[in-house]
Structures are given as structure tokens and as C-alpha cells.
Amino acid sequence: MNVEIIAVGSELLLGQIANTNAKYISSQLSELGINVYYHTVVGDNSARLVEAIQIAEQRADLIIFSGGLGPTKDDLTKETIAKHLNRELVMDDMALQAIEQFFNKQNRVMTDNNRKQALVLEGSDVLTNHHGMAPGMLLKEGKQLYMLLPGPPKELEPMFQFEAKPKLAALLHDGGVITSHVLRFYGIGEAELEVRIQHILDVQTNPTVAPLASDGEVTLRITAKADNEQQAYVLIEDKKREILDIVGDYHYGDNDDSLASKLVEMLFENKLTIAAAESLTAGLFQSELAEISGVSSVLVGGVVTYSEQAKTMQLGISAQLINRYSVVSSECASEMALKVREKFGTDIGVGLTGVAGPGSHYDQPAGTVWIGLAIGNNPPVTHRLQLSGARNTNRLRAVKFTCSYLMRELAKLGYKK
Amino acid sequence: MNVEIIAVGSELLLGQIANTNAKYISSQLSELGINVYYHTVVGDNSARLVEAIQIAEQRADLIIFSGGLGPTKDDLTKETIAKHLNRELVMDDMALQAIEQFFNKQNRVMTDNNRKQALVLEGSDVLTNHHGMAPGMLLKEGKQLYMLLPGPPKELEPMFQFEAKPKLAALLHDGGVITSHVLRFYGIGEAELEVRIQHILDVQTNPTVAPLASDGEVTLRITAKADNEQQAYVLIEDKKREILDIVGDYHYGDNDDSLASKLVEMLFENKLTIAAAESLTAGLFQSELAEISGVSSVLVGGVVTYSEQAKTMQLGISAQLINRYSVVSSECASEMALKVREKFGTDIGVGLTGVAGPGSHYDQPAGTVWIGLAIGNNPPVTHRLQLSGARNTNRLRAVKFTCSYLMRELAKLGYKK
Incomplete structure (x- = not known):
């Protein structure tokens, strides 16, 4: 047909x-x-x-x-x-x-x-x-x-x-199948990924392997033709193993997975509750988690502290800290994470602060983002991102990075993947 | 050609x-x-x-x-x-x-x-x-x-x-131009809009008028052919006036406008600050407002109260109210709006609560949403939506409706559009 x-x-x-x-x-x-x-x-x-x-x-x-x-x-x-x-x-x-x-x-x-x-x-x-x-x-x-x-x-x-x-x-009578499987990578550019698996891309016939980049992620689509699903599955699994042996460190999920859905899975698995304090992302991190059905067992809630005043009044971040380090700082992100965790009584607190753009702000260029994570009673950790996209690309990429960063830190602490 | x-x-x-x-x-x-x-x-x-x-x-x-x-x-x-x-x-x-x-x-x-x-x-x-x-x-x-x-x-x-x-x-020798202008409508279905302007659609030649529905909105694209930009502009303006005479009540913006961008414009214009308490939308309303550059002068922040406990602990909504009416109720939405307004010291408080789906919850079918608005010292108003989409469609539509609802209520109270 x-x-x-x-x-x-x-x-x-x-x-x-x-x-x-x-x-x-x-x-x-x-x-x-x-x-x-x-x-x-x-x-x-x-x-x-x-x-x-x-x-x-x-x-x-x-x-x-x-x-x-x-x-x-x-x-x-x-x-x-x-x-x-x-x-x-x-x-x-x-x-x-x-x-x-x-x-x-x-x-x-x-x-x-x-x-x-x-x-x-x-x-x-x-x-x-x-x-x-x-x-x-x-x-x-x-x-x-x-x-x-x-x-x-x-x-x-x-x-x-x-x-x-x-x-x-x-x-259909002939029963031949074409099956595709998508591998999702984060933290590696398309060009670098391609260079690292060049020898696989060069000789591909069946399965074929097609790279595609979008929104800060890279995917590889493996497509196999075979007489039946079982044979196609074997072809895909072999190719998948071959690829992941080389770039498996950056592989975070498959097919319809997203960074947010994988994070929520990990929270489910480890029975960890989460709250977030968001500034530049203004609720987008929490909203992305809430796309996953059943998330209410792990997502308690959080605050959007868009104004400086909201950060002090609602979260109790001291004016001294803000005066000394500014709201776009490791110190502020860390404090936001700690305070929101305490306030909502959750296992994990996330703090997101930065400059979405287009203009610079607080003497920091557009695209500067600080992410703070407070996990259990461990000392909080922070990470600085320097993004170069438009306002809403930066906001979305900050959220994706946060999902990936939190999964990595949880794994370091021994939580199940 | x-x-x-x-x-x-x-x-x-x-x-x-x-x-x-x-x-x-x-x-x-x-x-x-x-x-x-x-x-x-x-x-x-x-x-x-x-x-x-x-x-x-x-x-x-x-x-x-x-x-x-x-x-x-x-x-x-x-x-x-x-x-x-x-x-x-x-x-x-x-x-x-x-x-x-x-x-x-x-x-x-x-x-x-x-x-x-x-x-x-x-x-x-x-x-x-x-x-x-x-x-x-x-x-x-x-x-x-x-x-x-x-x-x-x-x-x-x-x-x-x-x-x-x-x-x-x-x-090209004729040097003609085609110019398009998009009118955006909310609160009217595609079919009803078309019935109301049927006589215009029936005789259209130049400009043409094409309806399109997407994500709970309807647009009309007016496309004019003319010898130059100036003539095309006149053709489009005439047609626009003719259409808005009939369905102008539902017209909220043009071209790249969104309901969120129009709401933010109205808040700018009237120097009104806003805070939101979100449950099913989990930050999406605030995040949509934050897509607009410069929003920090009106968006102070808000809370995501995804769990019932967050509603009582973070917003101070009484357990009696929740027991009596449940969290998916006019009473709860109204109280969320009042409390978040008070807590953040803003002019406007918005409360969003409901059942995103896929399953029903609190004895309410998926797609039930209550929106509460507290504007200045006016008595709060609420509205019930019954949506029928998938989980994330419902969440997005609840946010769009909230933008439109708030603009309407502000206009009723005499604020400038």
C-alpha cells in the first residue's frame, strides 16, 4: 500500500x-x-x-x-x-x-x-x-x-x-514494518554529537540514524526496516547500545520523554516532594512539572517572586543579602532554594533568578541565570548559566537546565535514577 | 505569476x-x-x-x-x-x-x-x-x-x-502588493463568528477574509491586493471597520497580540499591580504574563498552591472553607484571589483552581475551573469554566480565559482599555 x-x-x-x-x-x-x-x-x-x-x-x-x-x-x-x-x-x-x-x-x-x-x-x-x-x-x-x-x-x-x-x-497484508526510536540528549551540541558518532552516521543503512537539534536538546532518530516488530526491535537495540557506548553520558530519555517528565519520574521513584521559588521564569518551572499527570504527589507548590520586594517579603530573603550580592547571584539563588524548601516543608527547594532579557539588569547581561538547589539537609548548591537567546528562549532553557541539573545532583547524592 | x-x-x-x-x-x-x-x-x-x-x-x-x-x-x-x-x-x-x-x-x-x-x-x-x-x-x-x-x-x-x-x-511587472492584517477574537466560536459576518464572507473578493480557529481563539485574516501599500491599507481598514461593527465585542487585538500581552498593556496603562495564586495552572498564568518584556513593573509575583496543604499553609485559606466547599469552588477561588492580593500588597489578586484532568477530582469532572478576581477593594467576582480538552489544553485555556475575564472586569470598573 x-x-x-x-x-x-x-x-x-x-x-x-x-x-x-x-x-x-x-x-x-x-x-x-x-x-x-x-x-x-x-x-x-x-x-x-x-x-x-x-x-x-x-x-x-x-x-x-x-x-x-x-x-x-x-x-x-x-x-x-x-x-x-x-x-x-x-x-x-x-x-x-x-x-x-x-x-x-x-x-x-x-x-x-x-x-x-x-x-x-x-x-x-x-x-x-x-x-x-x-x-x-x-x-x-x-x-x-x-x-x-x-x-x-x-x-x-x-x-x-x-x-x-x-x-x-x-x-495491511505484507506485514513489513518500519520502526523508529528516538534517543534524547541534553548538554551536548548537535555538531559535537555528530563528530563523536561520525563513523556510525557514515555507514548507516539499516537502521538509519538521523540527528536533529531543537530548543537546546539534540535527538537521534534510529529507524529500522524489518519483516516484523521483533526484528526491528533487535536492530534498534543494537544500534542504540553502539551509540550510548560513546555518548551515553548525555542521554536522558527516549521518544516522548522530556526533561521535566524524567525529573518527575525520579521524584516519584524516590518519594521526594519539591517546591520552587521562581523569579525570571515566573512559574514556568512549576508549570512544566505540572504538565505531567499525577504530579500533585510530589509538587507541593511554590512562589513566584518577580519583584525584589516579593523576594524579601514573601520569602524572607534579607535586604542585606540582596544589597551585598544583588538578586542575580549565587547567594540569592541559594537562599531562595533554602527558604522555599523551609516554607513549604518539602524535601527539595529550587531557586531560579536571573535576567531574561532583552535588556541587561542589575549590571548583569541578559541571559545570566543563577539556579540554587537545596536537597534535604545537604548544603545548597548553585550553578550559573550564561544564555544567549531571546527572552522566552532563555526562560525555557533555564527551566530545562534546572531539570537536568537537579537530576544530576540527586544522582550524586545516591538517589535512584 | x-x-x-x-x-x-x-x-x-x-x-x-x-x-x-x-x-x-x-x-x-x-x-x-x-x-x-x-x-x-x-x-x-x-x-x-x-x-x-x-x-x-x-x-x-x-x-x-x-x-x-x-x-x-x-x-x-x-x-x-x-x-x-x-x-x-x-x-x-x-x-x-x-x-x-x-x-x-x-x-x-x-x-x-x-x-x-x-x-x-x-x-x-x-x-x-x-x-x-x-x-x-x-x-x-x-x-x-x-x-x-x-x-x-x-x-x-x-x-x-x-x-x-x-x-x-x-x-514582476505589475508591482502589486498583497498585505495581510489579522484580527483576533476571543469568546466566540468560529462557526458563530462566521454566521454573524456571513454577508461579508459571501461577497469577498478584495480584500479576502479568512477565518481560522486555534487554541480557543478565532482569527480573521484580511488580505488585500493593491497597487501599493497605501491603497492596501485603505482597503484593509475599511473591511476591518465593517467587521468590527458587527463582532467588535469579541475583538481583543491584532496581528501578534496575545490575550496576555493585551492584559499586561492594560495593567501598564492603569498602573495596576497584580499577584496570582495558582493551583491547576501551577504558575502558567504568571509565566504567560512574564513573556512580555517590562512586566516587572506590574507583576509582583504570586504563589503556586498545588497541594491542599499549600492552600491553607501558604495562603491561609481556612480548612473549614475547604471542607465545606472543596478546593474546586467559587468560594475557594474567591478566597485565593483575596488572600494573594493581601499577601503581596497588589491592586489585583487572581485565584485559579480546578481539575486539569485527565481524571476527575474532588467530585468534579476534568476541565472544571473556578477563577476568582479581587480588584482593589471591590467585592471579588468568580467565574466557572467547563473545558473539555486534554490536561494541558485545559490549563492553557484557563489562563487565556483569565486574561480575557480580568480585562472585561477592569473595563466594567471604568479602567482604561
């Missing part, structure tokens, strides 16, 4: 958004061992969409459409396909009910054009939308398969994964 | 990266008033690339290729085009010199495959690569234009902007 993905939406052709749906669907299909030969993007224009469909029918067994299923007039994907295939659009009662419930729940009145979202192509297999209103569809016309998915990634991704992917897996 | 963008690279079809080059080029072209009708992605496969070129020649005046100009064997874009157009590849001395210099500078020995990067299509206009090795090309065959650009965004973007764009502008 080979696939073409057609994304429908003028916003893509105007350059307002990137076609991340094609990326997502492609990566999911590659896990199933299904080849994608083309991506096409076409605007909200029925005539041009029909032309794109006719071309795709010549070169793909399955055409996957994303977008154009919404309530508005420029949403015309299913109407165009209905006309092209000479099929009726029929009301799907389940979908209509879901839409009505959606409006009731939000205490909003359903306008009539929303009913249009519950129309599906006659004879199609309806894919339920658990995160929005427009249902998806899978239909067969002769040997040709068509799949229609909604445009918003928050709707498309779960629908593809839980509704569409199992149906496609069932349709 | 109309354009098709063909991105060449198997990594795109495997879903390893998104086609951000097409997004970038499209947004640049729309500024020049050039229409993009299709994006195509094809793998590192000469036969399929030729087919894609033949299709594009039928429907585009200019075909822009990205990727496949590098030194390795799977880089085959210019070789394929050379064969397709029956043109020779010739060594470009300037490009070769630049590549040699690049290696000298890095103290690395130039391997022979790197010479291949200096080969260009005979008769083409060479586009210098200031950020990498492979030069770009612009060439004409009869009436058909072809442009070849390197794949890495760090090379492609400056090459397009400084080398290609001026050449394209010169090729």
Missing part, C-alpha cells in the same frame, strides 16, 4: 502555518511500514482540489485528506469528494449528538452551520472525533481508499492514532 | 521534519503578491521527482525546489532537472572558491564529493549561499521559470530573502 497525503487549506499556501499534519501522519504510517510517496497541499478551492485528487488517484492506493471538514463555507473537502465520487452526504446521528452535547456543555447556542459538520460520505466508516466536532471518514471506491481527517492537530492526532491507525493496520 | 513549491527529501515523507521551507517561501511570496497554488513533497527519487515536475509545469509559471543540492548521493535535484531539461551541469568558479574557503576556515580537508555542490545548471542565474555551501539557481526555459534552493532553513531563508526575492520582484 502506498499513500499520498493531501492537506487542504489556503492558510498553508499563504504560509501562515506549516503542514505539521503531514509530518505527523507520515511518521505514524512509517511505523506501520506504509510508504508515503507524495504530500500535496491545495487551497480551499474545489476545482483545484479535484485536480489534486485525480493526480493522487493515479499514484496512491490510499489518499489521506487533512482539513476542510469544519462548519464554514471554505470547508469543502467532503463536499468536493462527494461530488467527485458521486456519493451523497448523509447525517450521522452519533456525530450530531456529539456536536449538540459539545454546545450544551459549554452553555453555547449551536448555530445551524454546525450541523453540516455531522454530514458524512454515504457508505463510509465514521472515525469518531473525541477532541472536536467534525468526524473523520474512511471509504473505499473500487480499489481506491480515501481517508478524511479534521485539520486541527489536536483533533487529527488522537483520531489518527486511536481510530484510523488500527483500521489501516488491519488492512 | 503563480507558483508551485516542490520540496525534495525522504525525511519529509518519513515524518521526521515538517515542510517549514514551504511555509517560509509561501509567506514571502504572498508579500510580493504572488499566488502559491500547490505545495508538493517528493522523496529522494529521480523518477518520482520528474513526474512531479511534469505535473507542476502544467499548473505553475514558477516552480521552486527546496532541498537535494548537497554533496551526498541522495541529493539529486539539480541532476534530475538537468536531465529533464537537457541542460549541462557546469562548475561555478565562485561557488567552488567559497566551498574551498569554507573548509579552510574550519581547518577541515575538503572531500571530493563537496566539489559536486559547486556544479550549476548551464545558463542559470546563480544565487549565492552565504550560510552554507550549495548555491541556488534561477533559470528560464521558454516561459517556464525554475528556482532551486538548498534544504537547510538556515541557508534557504537568507538566500530567498536577499538573493531570490529581489530577482522575483524585478520579474
Whole structure:
């Protein structure tokens, strides 16, 4: 089976958004061992969409459409396909009910054009939308398969994964698979990582190894082709071991892990509670931890001490200390960590202070960050970061570094990884 | 002139990266008033690339290729085009010199495959690569234009902007411009907004008006074609006024504005200080405000009271109140707002409590959020939200709603917008 993905939406052709749906669907299909030969993007224009469909029918067994299923007039994907295939659009009662419930729940009145979202192509297999209103569809016309998915990634991704992917897996007969595994690294640059594993990158065939850098992290994607999952797993494990023998020190997690999720796992494992006092990050560290479900057993809370006055009044950091060392100092970060730990009665206290930018502040250049950690009754430790990004990149990188730094310090003290 | 963008690279079809080059080029072209009708992605496969070129020649005046100009064997874009157009590849001395210099500078020995990067299509206009090795090309065959650009965004973007764009502008004779303006709405669904301005959407030609929904907001992009910027501005202003006469109540900002940035502007304008007590959002509200540079003059700080104990110990919310009403209640949100305002000595106190999900908690379904606002000495007000998204969508939407809610309540009390 080979696939073409057609994304429908003028916003893509105007350059307002990137076609991340094609990326997502492609990566999911590659896990199933299904080849994608083309991506096409076409605007909200029925005539041009029909032309794109006719071309795709010549070169793909399955055409996957994303977008154009919404309530508005420029949403015309299913109407165009209905006309092209000479099929009726029929009301799907389940979908209509879901839409009505959606409006009731939000205490909003359903306008009539929303009913249009519950129309599906006659004879199609309806894919339920658990995160929005427009249902998806899978239909067969002769040997040709068509799949229609909604445009918003928050709707498309779960629908593809839980509704569409199992149906496609069932349709496949050859059973070949492509499996990917992502290794995540922190604390090493992309160029240096590449140099260190150059000999592996140079001879790669199966599995392939692809480096990618983003937001201060580097990932290596190992992709193996094999007859079955088991064989692919063995290929990936061998390559993984070979890579980690060289750069394992910087490896912190795999696939969907994040530095924050690994930190929370380590806190769970060691039953350690945490509180944070944040200045430049203003709550971002705590908010990143709170992305992980169940975090309430370890995250007690903390304070945002954005102003100098909040640092003295809320945390009880002495004016003398601030006058002597300034708020952007090792001493202040250390004191913030100690005080917040004491105040919230937790095992760990974290202090974050610095200059996010764009301007310099307290005689310190933008990007200067001090992180303090108070772990149990151990003497607090601090670390200075000098970042060079824009304001919000610096804030995010300070949070990532803090997660990594705390994990490292916990490991040093003998806590389980 | 109309354009098709063909991105060449198997990594795109495997879903390893998104086609951000097409997004970038499209947004640049729309500024020049050039229409993009299709994006195509094809793998590192000469036969399929030729087919894609033949299709594009039928429907585009200019075909822009990205990727496949590098030194390795799977880089085959210019070789394929050379064969397709029956043109020779010739060594470009300037490009070769630049590549040699690049290696000298890095103290690395130039391997022979790197010479291949200096080969260009005979008769083409060479586009210098200031950020990498492979030069770009612009060439004409009869009436058909072809442009070849390197794949890495760090090379492609400056090459397009400084080398290609001026050449394209010169090729265009009409000198027209396309200018876009984005109106941002909150508190109204996409479908309802569209119903209310249906008569405008129905007759749109120039300017065009395109609705887009994302993350609980709706935007309308007004795009005008005109002979010059001044005329485009007038067209957009007229259309903007026409739209805001109908749905102006929901309009909160334009272009790059966010709800948080508008709230911070309003706090600046009225010299109001703010503190927040956050439970389910765990610092996200404060962190979103802190994205805006200069916020320290209004954001004093706040507390994250993730655990129940933190709510009583850190904010002094009485155990009786929590026992009687639970932490997910109007009473608790109101008390959090009052207490944090008092504690931090600010003009405004914000309290956020609720159930982020995925599970229900305190007998409340996931997505239940209570927001409390204490403004000056006015009696506190609260609002209940019932969200239906995933955990982190709910947390973000609660923050957005809080920004909008606070702006509305401030306006009611007579503060300047």
C-alpha cells in the first residue's frame, strides 16, 4: 500500500502555518511500514482540489485528506469528494449528538452551520472525533481508499492514532514494518554529537540514524526496516547500545520523554516532594512539572517572586543579602532554594533568578541565570548559566537546565535514577 | 505569476521534519503578491521527482525546489532537472572558491564529493549561499521559470530573502502588493463568528477574509491586493471597520497580540499591580504574563498552591472553607484571589483552581475551573469554566480565559482599555 497525503487549506499556501499534519501522519504510517510517496497541499478551492485528487488517484492506493471538514463555507473537502465520487452526504446521528452535547456543555447556542459538520460520505466508516466536532471518514471506491481527517492537530492526532491507525493496520497484508526510536540528549551540541558518532552516521543503512537539534536538546532518530516488530526491535537495540557506548553520558530519555517528565519520574521513584521559588521564569518551572499527570504527589507548590520586594517579603530573603550580592547571584539563588524548601516543608527547594532579557539588569547581561538547589539537609548548591537567546528562549532553557541539573545532583547524592 | 513549491527529501515523507521551507517561501511570496497554488513533497527519487515536475509545469509559471543540492548521493535535484531539461551541469568558479574557503576556515580537508555542490545548471542565474555551501539557481526555459534552493532553513531563508526575492520582484511587472492584517477574537466560536459576518464572507473578493480557529481563539485574516501599500491599507481598514461593527465585542487585538500581552498593556496603562495564586495552572498564568518584556513593573509575583496543604499553609485559606466547599469552588477561588492580593500588597489578586484532568477530582469532572478576581477593594467576582480538552489544553485555556475575564472586569470598573 502506498499513500499520498493531501492537506487542504489556503492558510498553508499563504504560509501562515506549516503542514505539521503531514509530518505527523507520515511518521505514524512509517511505523506501520506504509510508504508515503507524495504530500500535496491545495487551497480551499474545489476545482483545484479535484485536480489534486485525480493526480493522487493515479499514484496512491490510499489518499489521506487533512482539513476542510469544519462548519464554514471554505470547508469543502467532503463536499468536493462527494461530488467527485458521486456519493451523497448523509447525517450521522452519533456525530450530531456529539456536536449538540459539545454546545450544551459549554452553555453555547449551536448555530445551524454546525450541523453540516455531522454530514458524512454515504457508505463510509465514521472515525469518531473525541477532541472536536467534525468526524473523520474512511471509504473505499473500487480499489481506491480515501481517508478524511479534521485539520486541527489536536483533533487529527488522537483520531489518527486511536481510530484510523488500527483500521489501516488491519488492512495491511505484507506485514513489513518500519520502526523508529528516538534517543534524547541534553548538554551536548548537535555538531559535537555528530563528530563523536561520525563513523556510525557514515555507514548507516539499516537502521538509519538521523540527528536533529531543537530548543537546546539534540535527538537521534534510529529507524529500522524489518519483516516484523521483533526484528526491528533487535536492530534498534543494537544500534542504540553502539551509540550510548560513546555518548551515553548525555542521554536522558527516549521518544516522548522530556526533561521535566524524567525529573518527575525520579521524584516519584524516590518519594521526594519539591517546591520552587521562581523569579525570571515566573512559574514556568512549576508549570512544566505540572504538565505531567499525577504530579500533585510530589509538587507541593511554590512562589513566584518577580519583584525584589516579593523576594524579601514573601520569602524572607534579607535586604542585606540582596544589597551585598544583588538578586542575580549565587547567594540569592541559594537562599531562595533554602527558604522555599523551609516554607513549604518539602524535601527539595529550587531557586531560579536571573535576567531574561532583552535588556541587561542589575549590571548583569541578559541571559545570566543563577539556579540554587537545596536537597534535604545537604548544603545548597548553585550553578550559573550564561544564555544567549531571546527572552522566552532563555526562560525555557533555564527551566530545562534546572531539570537536568537537579537530576544530576540527586544522582550524586545516591538517589535512584 | 503563480507558483508551485516542490520540496525534495525522504525525511519529509518519513515524518521526521515538517515542510517549514514551504511555509517560509509561501509567506514571502504572498508579500510580493504572488499566488502559491500547490505545495508538493517528493522523496529522494529521480523518477518520482520528474513526474512531479511534469505535473507542476502544467499548473505553475514558477516552480521552486527546496532541498537535494548537497554533496551526498541522495541529493539529486539539480541532476534530475538537468536531465529533464537537457541542460549541462557546469562548475561555478565562485561557488567552488567559497566551498574551498569554507573548509579552510574550519581547518577541515575538503572531500571530493563537496566539489559536486559547486556544479550549476548551464545558463542559470546563480544565487549565492552565504550560510552554507550549495548555491541556488534561477533559470528560464521558454516561459517556464525554475528556482532551486538548498534544504537547510538556515541557508534557504537568507538566500530567498536577499538573493531570490529581489530577482522575483524585478520579474514582476505589475508591482502589486498583497498585505495581510489579522484580527483576533476571543469568546466566540468560529462557526458563530462566521454566521454573524456571513454577508461579508459571501461577497469577498478584495480584500479576502479568512477565518481560522486555534487554541480557543478565532482569527480573521484580511488580505488585500493593491497597487501599493497605501491603497492596501485603505482597503484593509475599511473591511476591518465593517467587521468590527458587527463582532467588535469579541475583538481583543491584532496581528501578534496575545490575550496576555493585551492584559499586561492594560495593567501598564492603569498602573495596576497584580499577584496570582495558582493551583491547576501551577504558575502558567504568571509565566504567560512574564513573556512580555517590562512586566516587572506590574507583576509582583504570586504563589503556586498545588497541594491542599499549600492552600491553607501558604495562603491561609481556612480548612473549614475547604471542607465545606472543596478546593474546586467559587468560594475557594474567591478566597485565593483575596488572600494573594493581601499577601503581596497588589491592586489585583487572581485565584485559579480546578481539575486539569485527565481524571476527575474532588467530585468534579476534568476541565472544571473556578477563577476568582479581587480588584482593589471591590467585592471579588468568580467565574466557572467547563473545558473539555486534554490536561494541558485545559490549563492553557484557563489562563487565556483569565486574561480575557480580568480585562472585561477592569473595563466594567471604568479602567482604561
